[in-house]
Amino acid sequence: MSVTDELLANAERYAATFDKGGLPLPPAKGVAVVACMDARLNPYGLLGLAEGDAHVIRNAGGVITADERRSLAISQRLLGTREIILIHHTDCGMLTFTDDDFKAEIQAETGVKPDWSAEAFADLDEDVRQSIGRIKGDPFIPHTDQVRGFVYEVEAGRLREVKD
Amino acid sequence: MSVTDELLANAERYAATFDKGGLPLPPAKGVAVVACMDARLNPYGLLGLAEGDAHVIRNAGGVITADERRSLAISQRLLGTREIILIHHTDCGMLTFTDDDFKAEIQAETGVKPDWSAEAFADLDEDVRQSIGRIKGDPFIPHTDQVRGFVYEVEAGRLREVKD
Numbered sequence: 001m002s003v004t005d006e007l008l009a010n011a012e013r014y015a016a017t018f019d020k021g022g023l024p025l026p027p028a029k030g031v032a033v034v035a036c037m038d039a040r041l042n043p044y045g046l047l048g049l050a051e052g053d054a055h056v057i058r059n060a061g062g063v064i065t066a067d068e069r070r071s072l073a074i075s076q077r078l079l080g081t082r083e084i085i086l087i088h089h090t091d092c093g094m095l096t097f098t099d100d101d102f103k104a105e106i107q108a109e110t111g112v113k114p115d116w117s118a119e120a121f122a123d124l125d126e127d128v129r130q131s132i133g134r135i136k137g138d139p140f141i142p143h144t145d146q147v148r149g150f151v152y153e154v155e156a157g158r159l160r161e162v163k164d
Numbered sequence: 165m166s167v168t169d170e171l172l173a174n175a176e177r178y179a180a181t182f183d184k185g186g187l188p189l190p191p192a193k194g195v196a197v198v199a200c201m202d203a204r205l206n207p208y209g210l211l212g213l214a215e216g217d218a219h220v221i222r223n224a225g226g227v228i229t230a231d232e233r234r235s236l237a238i239s240q241r242l243l244g245t246r247e248i249i250l251i252h253h254t255d256c257g258m259l260t261f262t263d264d265d266f267k268a269e270i271q272a273e274t275g276v277k278p279d280w281s282a283e284a285f286a287d288l289d290e291d292v293r294q295s296i297g298r299i300k301g302d303p304f305i306p307h308t309d310q311v312r313g314f315v316y317e318v319e320a321g322r323l324r325e326v327k328d
Contacts, residue, residue, distance in 0.1 A: 003193045004247050004312055010212030011323040018321025025257060027203035029167045037219040037235055039191035044208050048174030051209065055201040058222045060235040067231035070280045071201055071224040073270070078257055083168050093189060093242055106237070106304055114304050116234045140270055140278050148168055157182025159175040 023052035025079065031055070032075045034131070035087035036062035036094075040154045043087070055081055061094040062087055063119040063127065064134040073140045082143050084135060087159070088128050089152035094120050124151050128162040187216035189243065195219070196239045198295070199251040200226035200258075204318045207251070219245055225258040226251055227283040227291065228298040237304045246307045248299060251323070252292050253316035258284050288315050292326040 032055040033043050043049060043056050055075045057068055064086075075081045099118040107113040121127035128149035136144045149162045196219040197207050207213060207220050219239045221232055228250075239245045263282040271277040285291035292313035300308045313326045 002247060002310060003195045004249055004310065007193075007195070007211040007213070007249065008323065011210050013212070014210050015320060015322040020320065022319065023204045025202075025204075025255060029171075031167045031171070032201070037196070037221045037239065038189075039216050039218055039220075040187045040189075042208055042213075042215050044206055045215065046175050046178045047171040048177070049171070049206075051206050052203050054203055056203075056222050057201045057224075058220050059231055060221075060238040065231045065234075066280050067223050067229045070229075070278075070282060073278070074224040074257065074266075074282065075201070077270070078261065078266075083166060085168055085171065091189060093238065097242065102238075102242075106241070110303050112303055114234075114237070116230050118234060118238065139274050139276055146166060146168065155186065156179060156184065158179040159172065 027052070027054045027079065027081055029053045030081050031083040031085060032057060032072060032081045033085045033087065034058070034062055034064065034068055036060070036089055036092060038089055038092065041087065041089050041152050046152065046159065055079070061092065061119050061121065061127070062131070064131040065119065069134070069138045069141060072135065076141060076143050083146040086128060086131050086147070086149040087152050088124050088150070089154050090124065091154050092124065095122065095124070125162045129164065191216070191218045191243065191245055193217045194245050195247040195249060196221060196236060196245045197249045197251065198222070198226055198228065198232055200224070200253055200256060202253055202256065205251065205253050205316050210316065210323065219243070225256065225283050225285065225291070226295070228295040229283065233298070233302045233305060236299065240305060240307050247310040248312070250292060250295050250311070250313040251316050252288050252314070253318050254288065255318050256288065259286065259288070289326045293328065
C-alpha cells in the first residue's frame with residue numbers, strides 16, 4: 001500500500017464525520033497566509049485556523065514569486081482578503097544550498113539547467129523582509145498595509161515577528 | 165485588534181503546549197501535497213496529516229506553474245519525497261472567471277496588464293489532468309510514477325480521484 005492510499009483512508013474517515021453545513025467561498029477571517037511547505041509547519045494548528053477561515057499559500061521557502069503574487073491578487077480582488085501573514089521558519093531546507101550549486105547539480109544530471117531561480121536564501125529575517133518588499137512593490141495586489149512577516153521556530157513551536 | 169493579532173494569540177497557545185521532541189527536516193511520509201489555497205480545504209484534517217508528515221504546496225487553484233515545479237524539484241531532490249497528491253475542489257473560485265476578463269479588469273484599474281496567467285479553468289477534472297501532465301512533462305522532477313490527482317468535494321468533505 002502506498003502512502004497515498006494510507007492518506008486516502010484517512011480522507012474517508014474525514015468525510016464520514018464531515019459537517020455538511022456548507023461554508024462560503026470567501027475566507028471568513030479575510031486573511032491570506034503565505035508559508036513554507038515544510039512538513040513541521042502546520043498553519044492550522046499554529047494559527048488556530050478552522051475550515052473556512054483563511055487562504056493558505058505555500059511553497060519551498062515561503063518566498064514570493066510570480067505565482068504567489070497571482071494567488072494574492074486573486075485572494076484579495078475576487079475573494080475579499082485584506083491581511084497577509086508571511087511565515088518562514090528555522091532549520092529551513094532553503095538555507096542549506098545555493099541556487100548555483102543546486103542548478104548545476106540538476107544540469108549535470110539532466111543536461112539542462114532549470115529556467116527558474118531556486119530561491120535559496122542565507123538569512124531568514126532578511127528573506128522575510130524581501131518577501132514583504134515583493135508584495136508591497138507589486139502593482140496588482142491592492143491591499144498591502146497589513147502585511148506582517150514571521151519566523152516560525154521549529155524547535156520551540158513559536159512565532160517570532162520580523163521587524164523592518 | 166486585527167485578525168492577524170487574533171491568530172498570533174492562537175500561536176502563543178500552540179507554543180505553550182508544543183512537544184519539543186524535535187522533528188527531522190525530511191517529511192516522514194515521503195509525500196508532497198499540491199492543493200488549492202481555498203479556505204474550506206484543510207489538508208491536515210482531510211488527509212490526517214500531523215506535523216512532520218508531508219510537504220504542503222498551495223496556490224490559487226492548486227495548479228502547476230513554474231513555482232510548483234521548483235518546489236517539487238526541491239521536495240524530491242533535497243528532501244526525499246517520492247509521491248505527489250494533487251487536490252483541486254468543487255466550487256473553486258478559479259471556475260468563476262476567465263484569464264482575459266480578470267486581467268482586463270486589473271488593466272482598467274491599474275493601467276498595467278499582469279505579466280502572469282491567472283490560471284483560471286472551466287473544467288475541474290481536465291485541469292487536474294493538466295496538472296498531472298505538467299508534472300510528468302517536467303524534466304527536473306525526478307520521480308513522477310506516483311502522481312495522483314483528486315477533486316475535493318467541499319459540499320460532502322469527500323475526495324474523488326480523477327482518472328486518466
